[in-house]
Amino acid sequence: MFTAVLQNSRIEVKWQPIALGWRGETYRLMKRYPEALQDFDRAIELDPKYDWAIACRGQTYHKMKCYREALQDFDRAIELNSKFDWAIAHRARTYHRMKFYREALQDFDRAIELNPKFDWAIVLRAQTYHRMKFYREALQDFDRAIELNPKFDWAIAHRARTYHRMKFYREALQDFDRAIELNPKFDWAIVLRAQTYQSMERYPEALKDFDRAIELNPKYDWAIVHRGQTYLMLKLYNEALADFNRAINLDSDSNWKLYNRALAYLALNQADKARADLLLAIKLAKEDYEKDAKDWNNAFNLALYYLVAQYNQPAEQLYRYVLSQGASLELIHAAIQDLNDFLTVFPDHVQAKSMRQLLQSSLT
Template sequence: MGSFFKSFFSGSTNENTEEDKAKNDKKNFDIFKYDGIRARKIGQVDYAIRCYKEALNLEEDFETMNYLVEAYSVKNELEEAVAVAGRMLKLEPDHIPTLLARANLNFMLENYAPVLSDCEQVLNKEPENYVAYYLRAKAKKASGDLLGAIADLTKAIAAKEDFPDAYLLRGEILFGMSQFTEALQDANKVIELMPEEEIAFLLQGKINEATGKIEEAKANYQSVLDLNPFNEQAYLQLGQLYIHQNELEQAISFFDEALEIKADFVQAYNERGRAKYLKGDKKGAAEDMKKALELDPEGELAKSLEGQLKNFNDMYQGGIY
């Protein structure tokens, strides 16, 4: 009789054990997943990643993988993020947001062929997806296909007329190709859409400077500084313009102001030194160059001077600029 009951209940016991394990795994999965979410919200990204990975060891969950991709991206662990996005696409091969996310991650990794492939897949599904056109344009530009990039940006704009990023990138490419009229039109459009976009004002300034509209260029660069007094590029563009116009006192005073705002602004020391040298203040020029080298001993300035100068006393004796 005992043997009968043992045999009768043995199967049920195994089933209960498997069911209990499944319930326990599901419980632990939820604990790890939501612990990860809570950790991410309070900035504990490393712990969040550990939780997500433990959860995924228990269950291949699409949403948790997405959280893990985001966490890896925050940590700038982009290769790991790409790998997890690939796992997501095995579960949902045509998931457009994941394809675009992977394309963007690969762009940041300078892996341009996968960007083109993922964008192509998106556009096969959604021919009017402006983000895919934009990402593909960025990859084409980085790969040297400037005309292809312009074509894709034009398609992106056709699909979304109020797309400032596309106008800005197209304007930058056109500027690089000396298509100044068209580039200025794009820069103006960006400012129409985003009146406080600093990069668009910088682009306007570069175009006006290149076409000899010096006062307009100065006003453009000053507009950037009015929006953001810490914009280093605007200081350099405007300061260098003063130097090119032989307004050396203005240039020196301008870079004085820049260095009051940012005392470790290496290029400002370098450019102020150049203005001082051209004005005849060789000692002041040497002091500024020395300071620039102290702040950035491995930078471009140091490389350009390698093997040319034996000591700082020689800086102003051999035509350093």
């Protein structure tokens, strides 16, 4: 009798950390992260070598954006099990979120070497290459992941995004079509297809996609503001203004949204309202500039706001400064496109034409 009780007690002790670990994972999947952490902590206290629970706790910290704590747990799990490909891939993902892209690549390489059919890790490595602007390497990984899983809609949509960045718009459209066919409610892919249509100046098709994405997600402010921009290009200024108002109601601290609403006000001859929006956009962008003077995208935006507000000298000085600091070709092209869009609405703006020529001359 005593032996049986002792054996049952040992079994209970053996299974307790496993049960706690799985309950913690259930809480994590339910996004009840504090309860998940409590269970993982207890499981790991009972079994300090429980690598799976340690890695799951790391993933929980990742979801809570506690990235340094996540790294500590992934390090510990991998030290216990050097071939734990899932933990290695999740550590790579955490490095990616922290913008430690080279460290992320090293871990993705290691995880994929351990598991060559790890399609999820291959796609995330592709995304890391994309972030580093290594677009051809990104395409190779997306191709590989999609070959492993031809219905991997998320990978197909991200390959399309890479094609878009490379200005291979037709290839991008083919992939977006394929991803959306696989997942008709994939609002992010629908918006990016709309933006591809925008880049091709196929504005009616862009509007249809923006309408579809916003119907799926009425609070999708990114889609709403881009639909407003499309209305601007079509000279439908009242419709544009309605969208910019709606987007700003969702996020009133976006200098880019305020700038776009100012354009709509200017086109509708409401100069006072336009100036109020421009001054606030300038204030917000200057605050961001003071925090990070090397955010060249924000600096180009601030220069554009100065230009539209008729602060011509500060605008030109800032454009020239950013160019002198070696802004990437991609950002320069984007700044040129912003000027092109502005000149579509206001084609006679002399200073905007001059600044566009300045930026274009820097590319030769």
